Amino acid sequence: MDPIIEEEKASMSRVSERQLLRKEADAEPGGFRGLLKSPNILAFSLIASIGGFLFGYDQGVISGILVMSTFKKAFPRIGGDGDLQGWAVSIMQIGAFLGALLNSPLADRLSRKYSIALANVSYFVGACLQASAMNVTMMFVGRLISGFGVGQLSMVVPLYISEIAPSNIRGSAVSLQQLAIASGIMVAFWLDFGTQYIGGLGDGQKSIAWRLPLAVRALPSLVLLLSSIFVLPFSPRWLMKVGQEEQAFYVLGKLRRLPQSDRRVKNEMLQIKAGAMLEDLTMKEKFPDAKTDNQRAIRLYKELLTQRHLSKRLFVACFMQVLQQLSGINAVIYYAPKMFQAIGLKGASVSLLATGVIGIINVLATIPAIAVVDRYGRRTVLMLGAAAMTISHVVIASLYAAFEKTWDRYPGAGWTAAVFLWLFVFNFAYSVGCISWIYPSEIFPLGVRAQALGISVGVNWISNFLIGLLTPLMLRYLKYGTFYLFGSCTVTLFIWARLCLPETRGVAMEDMDKLWGGAESQETAERMSRIYQKLGINPDNQEDEEMEEVEF
Numbered sequence: 001m002d003p004i005i006e007e008e009k010a011s012m013s014r015v016s017e018r019q020l021l022r023k024e025a026d027a028e029p030g031g032f033r034g035l036l037k038s039p040n041i042l043a044f045s046l047i048a049s050i051g052g053f054l055f056g057y058d059q060g061v062i063s064g065i066l067v068m069s070t071f072k073k074a075f076p077r078i079g080g081d082g083d084l085q086g087w088a089v090s091i092m093q094i095g096a097f098l099g100a101l102l103n104s105p106l107a108d109r110l111s112r113k114y115s116i117a118l119a120n121v122s123y124f125v126g127a128c129l130q131a132s133a134m135n136v137t138m139m140f141v142g143r144l145i146s147g148f149g150v151g152q153l154s155m156v157v158p159l160y161i162s163e164i165a166p167s168n169i170r171g172s173a174v175s176l177q178q179l180a181i182a183s184g185i186m187v188a189f190w191l192d193f194g195t196q197y198i199g200g201l202g203d204g205q206k207s208i209a210w211r212l213p214l215a216v217r218a219l220p221s222l223v224l225l226l227s228s229i230f231v232l233p234f235s236p237r238w239l240m241k242v243g244q245e246e247q248a249f250y251v252l253g254k255l256r257r258l259p260q261s262d263r264r265v266k267n268e269m270l271q272i273k274a275g276a277m278l279e280d281l282t283m284k285e286k287f288p289d290a291k292t293d294n295q296r297a298i299r300l301y302k303e304l305l306t307q308r309h310l311s312k313r314l315f316v317a318c319f320m321q322v323l324q325q326l327s328g329i330n331a332v333i334y335y336a337p338k339m340f341q342a343i344g345l346k347g348a349s350v351s352l353l354a355t356g357v358i359g360i361i362n363v364l365a366t367i368p369a370i371a372v373v374d375r376y377g378r379r380t381v382l383m384l385g386a387a388a389m390t391i392s393h394v395v396i397a398s399l400y401a402a403f404e405k406t407w408d409r410y411p412g413a414g415w416t417a418a419v420f421l422w423l424f425v426f427n428f429a430y431s432v433g434c435i436s437w438i439y440p441s442e443i444f445p446l447g448v449r450a451q452a453l454g455i456s457v458g459v460n461w462i463s464n465f466l467i468g469l470l471t472p473l474m475l476r477y478l479k480y481g482t483f484y485l486f487g488s489c490t491v492t493l494f495i496w497a498r499l500c501l502p503e504t505r506g507v508a509m510e511d512m513d514k515l516w517g518g519a520e521s522q523e524t525a526e527r528m529s530r531i532y533q534k535l536g537i538n539p540d541n542q543e544d545e546e547m548e549e550v551e552f
Helices: 003-027 031-037 039-048 050-065 069-074 085-109 112-131 136-164 170-195 208-215 218-230 236-241 245-256 263-286 293-306 308-326 329-342 348-372 378-403 411-430 432-442 446-478 481-500 521-535
Strands: none
Touching: 031 039, 031 170, 031 348, 039 050, 039 136, 039 170, 039 218, 039 245, 050 085, 050 112, 050 136, 050 170, 050 208, 050 218, 050 329, 050 348, 069 208, 085 112, 085 136, 085 446, 112 136, 112 208, 112 218, 136 170, 136 236, 136 432, 136 446, 170 208, 170 348, 170 432, 236 245, 236 263, 236 446, 245 263, 263 293, 263 446, 263 521, 293 308, 293 446, 308 329, 308 432, 308 446, 308 481, 329 348, 329 411, 329 446, 348 411, 348 432, 378 411, 378 432, 378 481, 411 432, 432 446, 446 481
């Protein structure tokens, strides 16, 4: 038979097989069903998400401690209305900001899993320092060091999970991080509520009432440290990035619970390899003089700012983190007891109890996010949450304005405001609470993924720092205007999600370039064509659906 006809038949066969694989991948379930069908991905994601638990616990534990009588005696400048209270809360965010930025090169050099281990060393040391603090300096240093570990974890955990999960459950798997964050906040709230009674609520309260909540988090940190070394597998994408192709192939097969000979594993491995080759070829052609790791790292950061399609992604990732913080969530988490007191709920135990309900709601609301984010898409869920959060802010602010001086006479108004504060937390948790971690972790090419995620998470933490520092002043001087301000930010989130965000649901990480375009897209297409030819891949005859290129 004519060899040309034979080649055409072989090419058509490859196309048909890849189209079949694409249809099979699209048919794979997402959400809880998808996670349950991939128990090893679920298990590894849950283990890695202990990092999210530590993140949430560290955020939640401080609010209850600040109102304990024995803590206020030991640290009068921090507890109660002390002049250093804002800094005591916010210094953790400074450490987290530094940890998120500095962990990017570590995640590339040491691997995702070993950078998780290293982060837990910082967290463990900081937790021990805080639990044993004898003065303000010791407390501040401990919060700074543990914050550094939290920042590292908040950057690398979603990165790791997004790289080991298949596209059909990637959003659901990364959502487990937010579930863990919410669980950490809830455990911290209720532990604070319980330990406040050790020795009584008054002058007899024991110092262990606040030392115990600060100490117990060292245990899950130790668990994650050991698990990251001995249990978690390497990311196959990282292995491919550093040239360990055989190991990457082996790990991918184990993650998918399929033999390496399975066509689905081979197809995904080819996609991962093509993506890694594209990054390597791009670096060599654009930066032939970059010989060392430091030179390459500098070029990568420069690429993020100068390549239009990358700078658009970086803006989206960073702006989403800013809007997450400006929604007001961490103002509620850090200062919930004070907020409940401000809207008329009296007594430390009442405000702590109301705050504990926030923890429960935060966890319960995150569970449906795991089911819907890969079914209905990131944008739809984000808009729904933003609209509902806006309503909550407006109601709370209006009640605050109307009953600010008469809460005692109208307790129902105070409890109504509390209910809408709880509704705000509910709508935050399933929407921007999850998606602000999913979206940045999935939209960047492999070569700059760690650097971009480090920057975006760093922006989250510096925004978090400013909110933590300014919230006491806002509650004191703006009062109900604080909630109107946060409401205007959630309106902005809704409009921005509606008009500007491309949908990433079900899109393979190696296919994200099709969403963003840019001046370099033709060069990228030419490079990818050469790579496909080298690997013997016929790229689907361009039959993929048209993806919208979004301008910002």
